[in-house]
Amino acid sequence: MLFNSFEFVLLVLVTFGLYYLPQFRPAQTFVLIAASLFFYAFNQPALVLLLLASIAINAVASFKILHASHAIGKKSWATAGVVSNLALLGFYKYTPLLAGLAGVDRENAGPVGQFLLTIPLPIGISFFTFQGISLLIDVFRQTDASPQRILRRSVWRHFVDTAFFEAFFPQLVAGPIVKAHEFFPQIRPKAFSEIKWESVFRALVTGYCLKMVVADNLKDLTYWIAYPYFLQASTLTLVSMLVGYSMQIFADFAGYSLIAIGLARLFGYELIENFNFPYIAQSLSEFWRRWHISLSSWLREYLYYPLGGNRRGEFRTYVNLIVVMTLGGLWHGAAWSYAAWGLFHGAGLAVERWWQRGRNSAAASFSPLRVLFVFSYVTFGWLLFKLPNFEHVIAFVRACFDNTGLRSDTRLIAFILLYSLPVVAYHALAVRRARAGWKVPVGWQQLAYAVGLVALLINSGSPGAFIYFQF
Amino acid sequence: MITRTLLIALALFLAYNLILSLAPLPGWFVTQSQWQENIAKAQDYLLAERPHRCVLVGTSLAARLSERHLGPDFRNVSFSGGSPITGLELVRRSPGDTQVVVIETNLFFRDVDDAVLSNAFRPALSGLRSYLPALQEKYQPANFIAGKLGEKLLATGFTAASNWTHRRDRAAGPAVNPALCGQLLSGHRKTHARAPDPALLKRQAARLQHEVRQLEALGISCVFVEMPVDRSLMAMPLDCATRACLMDCFPPAQYRWIQPREDHDYRTTDGLHLTGDEARAFAAELRQAVLPPARPNQRS
Numbered sequence: 069m070l071f072n073s074f075e076f077v078l079l080v081l082v083t084f085g086l087y088y089l090p091q092f093r094p095a096q097t098f099v100l101i102a103a104s105l106f107f108y109a110f111n112q113p114a115l116v117l118l119l120l121a122s123i124a125i126n127a128v129a130s131f132k133i134l135h136a137s138h139a140i141g142k143k144s145w146a147t148a149g150v151v152s153n154l155a156l157l158g159f160y161k162y163t164p165l166l167a168g169l170a171g172v173d174r175e176n177a178g179p180v181g182q183f184l185l186t187i188p189l190p191i192g193i194s195f196f197t198f199q200g201i202s203l204l205i206d207v208f209r210q211t212d213a214s215p216q217r218i219l220r221r222s223v224w225r226h227f228v229d230t231a232f233f234e235a236f237f238p239q240l241v242a243g244p245i246v247k248a249h250e251f252f253p254q255i256r257p258k259a260f261s262e263i264k265w266e267s268v269f270r271a272l273v274t275g276y277c278l279k280m281v282v283a284d285n286l287k288d289l290t291y292w293i294a295y296p297y298f299l300q301a302s303t304l305t306l307v308s309m310l311v312g313y314s315m316q317i318f319a320d321f322a323g324y325s326l327i328a329i330g331l332a333r334l335f336g337y338e339l340i341e342n343f344n345f346p347y348i349a350q351s352l353s354e355f356w357r358r359w360h361i362s363l364s365s366w367l368r369e370y371l372y373y374p375l376g377g378n379r380r381g382e383f384r385t386y387v388n389l390i391v392v393m394t395l396g397g398l399w400h401g402a403a404w405s406y407a408a409w410g411l412f413h414g415a416g417l418a419v420e421r422w423w424q425r426g427r428n429s430a431a432a433s434f435s436p437l438r439v440l441f442v443f444s445y446v447t448f449g450w451l452l453f454k455l456p457n458f459e460h461v462i463a464f465v466r467a468c469f470d471n472t473g474l475r476s477d478t479r480l481i482a483f484i485l486l487y488s489l490p491v492v493a494y495h496a497l498a499v500r501r502a503r504a505g506w507k508v509p510v511g512w513q514q515l516a517y518a519v520g521l522v523a524l525l526i527n528s529g530s531p532g533a534f535i536y537f538q539f
Numbered sequence: 540m541i542t543r544t545l546l547i548a549l550a551l552f553l554a555y556n557l558i559l560s561l562a563p564l565p566g567w568f569v570t571q572s573q574w575q576e577n578i579a580k581a582q583d584y585l586l587a588e589r590p591h592r593c594v595l596v597g598t599s600l601a602a603r604l605s606e607r608h609l610g611p612d613f614r615n616v617s618f619s620g621g622s623p624i625t626g627l628e629l630v631r632r633s634p635g636d637t638q639v640v641v642i643e644t645n646l647f648f649r650d651v652d653d654a655v656l657s658n659a660f661r662p663a664l665s666g667l668r669s670y671l672p673a674l675q676e677k678y679q680p681a682n683f684i685a686g687k688l689g690e691k692l693l694a695t696g697f698t699a700a701s702n703w704t705h706r707r708d709r710a711a712g713p714a715v716n717p718a719l720c721g722q723l724l725s726g727h728r729k730t731h732a733r734a735p736d737p738a739l740l741k742r743q744a745a746r747l748q749h750e751v752r753q754l755e756a757l758g759i760s761c762v763f764v765e766m767p768v769d770r771s772l773m774a775m776p777l778d779c780a781t782r783a784c785l786m787d788c789f790p791p792a793q794y795r796w797i798q799p800r801e802d803h804d805y806r807t808t809d810g811l812h813l814t815g816d817e818a819r820a821f822a823a824e825l826r827q828a829v830l831p832p833a834r835p836n837q838r839s
Contacts, residue, residue, distance in 0.1 A: 100778065121671065123706060250777070264543060266540055267543060269540075269541050269544075279733055285571070285572075285681065286573050288570065288571070288572035288575065289572055290571070291573075296722070296723060296726050299722060299723070300809075301724065426791035479571070479685070479686075482685040482686075483571040483572075483685045485560060485685075486681055486685045487681070487800070510540070513540075514540060514543050514544045514547055515547060516546040517544045517548075517550065518544050518545075518551055519548075521545070521548040522548050522551045522552050522555070523680070525673075525674075526552070526555070526673045526679060526680070527679045527680055527681055528677075529575075530574045530575070530578075531654075535799065
């Protein structure tokens with residue numbers, strides 16, 4: 069169910085209406101759970117069972133962790149829960165990749181091989197399993213006196229809260245990845261009068277504009293970064309398309325995150341900001357503090373720090389960075405190109421850290437050159453996302469060097485520039501705001517949002533699934 | 540803030556519609572992608588008066604034939620990346636004064652493009668488009684801004700200005716790059732070396748038969764045209780299987796078939812799509828072959 073589909077709008081309206089009815093106030097959580105399960109089941113009804121299984125595993129394991137009388141018991145339940153989550157993720161997401169590695173071929177495979185190669189990828193599995201793992205580890209780490217106490221004493225109530233936490237539809241299929249200690253304390257009845265309408269409006273309009281006007285239009289233009297179409301494009305056209313893809317993936321994902329944040333606010337819940345103007349980053353480490361913040365903070369908290377972080381010497385820090393980023397790449401998809409993308413970023417972070425040894429790491433002033441370098445590095449990395457086949461990546465790079473004499477597609481380049489402008493302006497405003505404390509005058513804000521609404525109505529691109537739905 | 544924003548949005552929307560109604564500026568709006576071009580083409584077909592006696596339906600191969608060269612009696616509703624069946628559905632649901640439909644056969648087995656049809660025939664919206672032109676795909680503001688931007692600003696830095704002015708009819712076609720053409724042709728030879736799944740051919744042929752019967756019930760006759768491609772592809776399994784399947788369903792004894800000339804090596808840009816000159820010439824041939832004499836009182 070796409071966020072810009074008629075069915076989804078209807079679902080939100082019906083859920084919203086029921087949610088704030090006085091009669092439903094004691095059952096608000098149930099209303100949202102029902103809506104979330106319906107949302108998930110809409111395209112893949114059978115896989116709702118998988119979501120329910122994940123909820124059951126995490127609810128039971130987290131409850132057992134809290135009530136285990138010994139540390140060994142706590143650790144056992146935590147380990148079993150985490151392993152179960154990873155097993156689910158591994159089975160549904162990585163079995164085809166592993167089967168292919170083991171030499172199972174689609175054409176020659178027997179029934180078992182065919183089954184292994186064609187296991188369906190449940191939408192959102194990467195997100196809700198990570199949330200489940202977050203719950204288990206947060207509960208394992210907390211103490212009774214902790215202000216982050218997140219579980220209720222009643223088994224049934226805890227199960228309901230866990231179901232809500234994992235399945236909450238705004239963030240179910242593409243994040244932001246919510247951490248248990250951030251979300252559980254918010255679970256309580258909400259009142260209609262508490263809705264921050266202006267904040268909801270801004271998030272939804274910005275989110276839908278980024279998705280439907282910017283990303284969906286750029287999608288049709290960057291389509292030609294596909295083999296063999298890019299072979300006949302000029303160097304400038306190829307570079308423009310790659311930059312356009314960089315804008316597209318930001319607009320698509322940041323747009324989705326803003327829509328999720330706006331929708332959650334409609335029901336009284338705050339989700340973590342997932343993007344903080346990442347393309348103004350002046351270093352790769354800064355980029356990863358601004359891009360997909362929920363994933364990078366999850367990886368930092370639950371993987372990087374347990375591996376030792378930067379506390380076990382320089383060499384081990386570089387290794388940790390590379391391992392975490394490579395695994396983070398694989399999280400995106402069961403293909404070696406995603407691992408390569410992760411490795412690309414991990415290596416970049418390691419080299420950057422090595423380079424900054426003994427240097428003052430805080431940027432003295434804003435440097436457009438540094439911003440450009442980081443943007444170029446990140447944009448090149450997106451090629452591995454767009455072209456999963458390494459041979460095609462090499463062919464694309466070769467075409468960039470070989471096709472300097474070909475005629476450029478000025479129409480394509482003009483449209484890419486036009487649709488990239490909102491992303492550039494979005495980031496430029498952030499820079500200005502950060503440096504001068506300047507705010508856009510209210511009148512101009514209203515005009516901008518009005519233009520956005522009109523653009524939504526008359527300048528949207530062809531509907532397409534969010535890129536991150538495939539993860 | 541929200542109320543004021545909504546009011547400003549409404550004012551902007553109405554103002555844009557007024558501008559388009561008063562000064563539509565034909566030629567100043569250029570579509571930005573193949574998908575949008577297809578949507579705009581379908582919407583244009585429905586919104587415009589349809590006095591055309593002949594409609595050509597097909598894929599990007601037939602889309603290469605410009606209406607300018609086909610003549611005023613021809614309307615080309617071929618969808619790049621699409622299927623001739625999409626065009627047939629469009630004509631069937633809104634035939635106008637059509638007497639003949641010319642069907643490209645090369646890639647008939649492609650699936651119908653439901654997204655184009657559902658956009659074109661969307662309830663309420665399709666009716667509103669004639670009153671609120673801003674809702675038409677071709678009038679997206681970006682099509683004007685980037686259109687003018689590309690023509691005025693970027694073309695000063697590139698030598699592609701002539702490519703831009705010919706953009707509205709693709710008969711000009713891109714320049715042929717022999718090395719690239721060879722590379723692409725080699726790729727097409729691999730694709731055409733395998734015949735389509737017989738079940739797919741059978742299913743799509745049945746669909747095509749259904750569409751043709753429905754058009755014939757409306758008094759519209761159907762002519763089949765095999766678009767010329769590189770000679771080396773014409774004898775490949777895909778082309779042979781496609782041709783055989785359709786000739787079996789629509790025998791030449793009962794249906795008019797127009798096929799590429801055997802005495803001519805058609806030049807293409809990539810093995811499949813005709814060059815500008817070839818497209819111009821073939822469009823003229825098609826017009827000569829298809830156009831029936833005009834019936835008296837043909838406009839209703």
